Amino acid sequence: MNIIISTLNAKYIHTSLSIRYLKAYAQPDYDVQLAEYTIKDPIMNIVGDLYSKKPDVIGFSCYIWNIEETMKVVAMLKKINPELVIILGGPEVTYDVGEWLDQIPGADFIVIGEGEVTFKALLSEIEGANDYKKVGGIAYRQDGKKVIQPQNGKVDLKSLPTPYRLEEDRDELSKRVTYIETSRGCPFSCQFCLSSIEVGVRYFDREKIKEDIRYLMENGAKTIKFVDRTFNISRSYAMDMFQFLIDEHHPGVVFQFEITADIMRPEVIQFLNDHAPAGLFRFEIGVQSTNDHTNDLVMRRQNFEKLTRTVTMVKDGQKIDQHLDLIAGLPEEDYHSFRKTFNDVFELRPEEMQLGFLKMLRGTGLRIRANDHDYIY
Incomplete structure (x- = not known):
């Protein structure tokens, strides 16, 4: 065939x-x-x-x-x-x-x-x-x-062969973004997100992933983005990977992670501020909304005070660029309250700020209950 x-x-x-x-x-x-x-x-x-x-x-x-x-x-x-x-x-x-x-x-x-x-x-x-x-x-x-x-159950991630060493990709690695995945699933239940549907977090084999990252760097990859939904959900795992990437990195390579800022411990940030080369890491942080009522409606737990502490500490370290995301159109968010969300995040002065619009993704709780909030989409 x-x-x-x-x-x-x-x-x-x-x-x-x-x-x-x-x-x-x-x-x-x-x-x-x-x-x-x-x-x-x-x-x-x-x-x-x-x-x-x-x-x-x-x-x-x-x-x-x-x-x-x-x-x-x-x-x-x-x-x-x-x-x-x-x-x-x-x-x-x-x-x-x-x-x-x-x-x-x-x-x-x-x-x-x-x-x-x-x-x-x-x-x-x-x-x-x-x-x-x-x-x-x-x-x-x-x-x-x-x-x-119906599905037969979840895939055993440790049994999957590597997708990062295909012959046809070798000459393309320096020209395009390389995506890498070390876990699947998310512990949170944000109702606008597909990851809320899957319960629990599963990990790939950590040593195999490290070998893959070495291979990618040696073959010219310049931008490597981790697609894990919450890279820092396990502090020990995140610290191990950060240490590995600092020890092994090649000049000119950038690693980007999606992190949950309000659960990041100050000692982890201090470690990165002390040991990470400038420009090696980029953090993408989903703030989405600073409106507590809106966050409650989408089952999103967020401590904006702790998030602010993390973003400020990272910014003061001057080692890691930060990209903060907002979503316009979440439940019960009007122009007035969204202006406050925007100003709250803009005051943090991240290197990048992305304003996205709510997508009614199939399978998510928000799409299923769209009529509760009079959504037209």
């Missing part, structure tokens, strides 16, 4: 970690080609390029930023070649799968949740006996009826 896994990134410099996991797990049984595009590429160009590769199976990784373009690509590909097997996966199609089967008639299968094990099992049935009842975590149609099969 000629198998392609594709996605449409938001920008050229981004890389898709998800499709690399799928490829790494499918090997050596299946030789999978990766095909990445951007949402700015003309649809005809994407379709033409994919068609020229003569695929039997194409998988698409779907997100809120690329679903509309992906739907057009799928429809066109299916029109040109009705025999082509199209598989969709990713957070945007993992929820409301019955609705997606209606909306995207060109999709033969939807993979629900973590895809590594499911995707490989599905390929094996497509190539073999077509007994799809054996595959957990997929949705498809049979005799005109929708079939939705």
Whole structure:
């Protein structure tokens, strides 16, 4: 079988970690080609390029930023070649799968949740006996009826092969952002966030991750972003990784983390201020809102006093740039209260401040209860 896994990134410099996991797990049984595009590429160009590769199976990784373009690509590909097997996966199609089967008639299968094990099992049935009842975590149609099969459980992260050493990436590492994942899940329950749906935090093998980071630096990676939802949830883990990155870093490499600022201990920041080279680390801190009532409504625990202490201490150390996020449009937040949120955060004078708008992500509590707050979206 000629198998392609594709996605449409938001920008050229981004890389898709998800499709690399799928490829790494499918090997050596299946030789999978990766095909990445951007949402700015003309649809005809994407379709033409994919068609020229003569695929039997194409998988698409779907997100809120690329679903509309992906739907057009799928429809066109299916029109040109009705025999082509199209598989969709990713957070945007993992929820409301019955609705997606209606909306995207060109999709033969939807993979629900973590895809590594499911995707490989599905390929094996497509190539073999077509007994799809054996595959957990997929949705498809049979005799005109929708079939939705629940997942078999969470993937054992320590068993996953590394997605960071693919041959085709070696020459690209210096030109694009490299994303790395050391854990999945989040201990918090913020109702606007997809991570609130999964309970608990699971870790990858720490020593393997360190070897991967060494490999990435040695092969030219310049910007490495950790996609862990809360990098510093375990103080001992964060300290171990910080120490490793300080000891091993190559000049010119930058590491970025999403941290929860109000749980960061002063002694951890003092350690970084004393030992981290300037410019090695960047922190991304989600403040979202300083309105206590709004935070309560979205089940977000936040101590703004402690957050301020962390941001100020990091800023005084002059070693680490900080990027603070706000979300406009959270429940019961009006212009007046959001102006206060904005001013509270602006006064901290971070190096970067990002004002984003609330996304009604599928599967989140906020989307499910959108009518409670009269959302139009």
